[in-house]
Amino acid sequence: MQTKPFRIGTRGSPLALAQAAETRARLMAAHDLPEEMFEIVILSTTGDRIVDRPLSEIGGKGLFTLELEEQLMSGELDFAVHSSKDMPTVLPDGLCLSAYLPREDIRDALIGRTAASLTALPDGATVGTASLRRQALVRRIRPDIQVTIFRGSVGTRLRKLDEGHVDATLLAFAGLKRLAREEVVTELLDPADFPPAPAQGAICIESRTGDSRVADFLDAINDRPTYDAVSCERAFLGALDGSCRTPIAGYALCEGDHLRFSGLILTPDGRQEYAVELEGPRSEAESLGRQAGETVRAAAGPGFFETWS
Ligand SMILES: NCc1[nH]cc(CCC(=O)O)c1CC(=O)O
Numbered sequence: 001m002q003t004k005p006f007r008i009g010t011r012g013s014p015l016a017l018a019q020a021a022e023t024r025a026r027l028m029a030a031h032d033l034p035e036e037m038f039e040i041v042i043l044s045t046t047g048d049r050i051v052d053r054p055l056s057e058i059g060g061k062g063l064f065t066l067e068l069e070e071q072l073m074s075g076e077l078d079f080a081v082h083s084s085k086d087m088p089t090v091l092p093d094g095l096c097l098s099a100y101l102p103r104e105d106i107r108d109a110l111i112g113r114t115a116a117s118l119t120a121l122p123d124g125a126t127v128g129t130a131s132l133r134r135q136a137l138v139r140r141i142r143p144d145i146q147v148t149i150f151r152g153s154v155g156t157r158l159r160k161l162d163e164g165h166v167d168a169t170l171l172a173f174a175g176l177k178r179l180a181r182e183e184v185v186t187e188l189l190d191p192a193d194f195p196p197a198p199a200q201g202a203i204c205i206e207s208r209t210g211d212s213r214v215a216d217f218l219d220a221i222n223d224r225p226t227y228d229a230v231s232c233e234r235a236f237l238g239a240l241d242g243s244c245r246t247p248i249a250g251y252a253l254c255e256g257d258h259l260r261f262s263g264l265i266l267t268p269d270g271r272q273e274y275a276v277e278l279e280g281p282r283s284e285a286e287s288l289g290r291q292a293g294e295t296v297r298a299a300a301g302p303g304f305f306e307t308w309s
Pocket residue numbers: 083084085086170171172173174175199200201202203
């Protein structure tokens with residue numbers, strides 16, 4: 001029987017705090033434990049401190065995870081809560097993603113100021129985003145649109161939009177819902193023509209490999225369909241070598257024991273692209289994702305990745 005509170009690591013952004021609170025609430029319900037049995041430990045990460053440059057320029061992996069992972073490994077934390085989308089495809093030795101909460105909506109949302117939808121935005125409109133994937137997907141649909149680098153928390157980006165810096169911005173619908181800000185959304189983008197980032201909308205919990213006490217504790221709230229879908233998407237990203245300078249999109253859907261995956265890689269200008277669709281048993285989620293990644297990689301050829309990076 002655990003008597004000391006579980007120490008839950010998280011970043012300090014409003015979204016990260018909402019995700020940690022949701023995790024705690026699910027664990028309290030699953031194990032019939034009081035709130036006092038959980039301590040939420042807030043850590044600032046390198047990614048939180050750099051707000052003036054696109055992270056894709058800085059490169060390096062794990063900008064949002066390093067500090068949390070150090071504290072996990074030293075035993076200061078029992079587990080850490082993350083947006084799966086921000087997790088590197090390869091984790092440090094000794095750590096693993098042991099559980100996923102039920103996934104939120106996977107779609108991107110447009111928050112339009114001068115028009116409600118991507119197609120209705122004025123000629124030459126500006127869209128604020130720091131995501132290469134969103135930039136490429138916007139340009140693919142509307143080559144006339146200019147992209148302005150937009151960083152900071154969800155709240156900061158919405159404020160910049162309000163102040164009139166851009167005509168519209170794009171955010172994950174999941175994050176807006178978790179922050180109870182979904183009323184700002186003017187258009188939800190269909191994954192068929194605006195596919196989300198791998199792992200978008202899924203909260204994961206990272207813990208020490210071999211810490212079976214914590215793994216068993218977390219297993220009570222693990223959502224298997226999310227686990228399989230996100231494992232497939234992360235394997236796709238991993239097979240593409242996850243360079244954050246390449247626009248990569250993809251999502252898996254579980255239907256019973258079956259899984260369907262759609263993946264897409266593009267040039268940042270959205271003018272060239274390679275798509276892949278694969279399906280198979282959910283039990284092979286990871287290998288399907290890897291296969292999908294290898295397929296688009298081979299189709300694109302080595303030159304594709306060298307054109308701009
Ligand atoms: N990179 C920032 C980030 N990481 C996760 C989310 C949203 C929530 C999610 O996808 O789970 C966001 C903000 C955004 O893309 O709008």
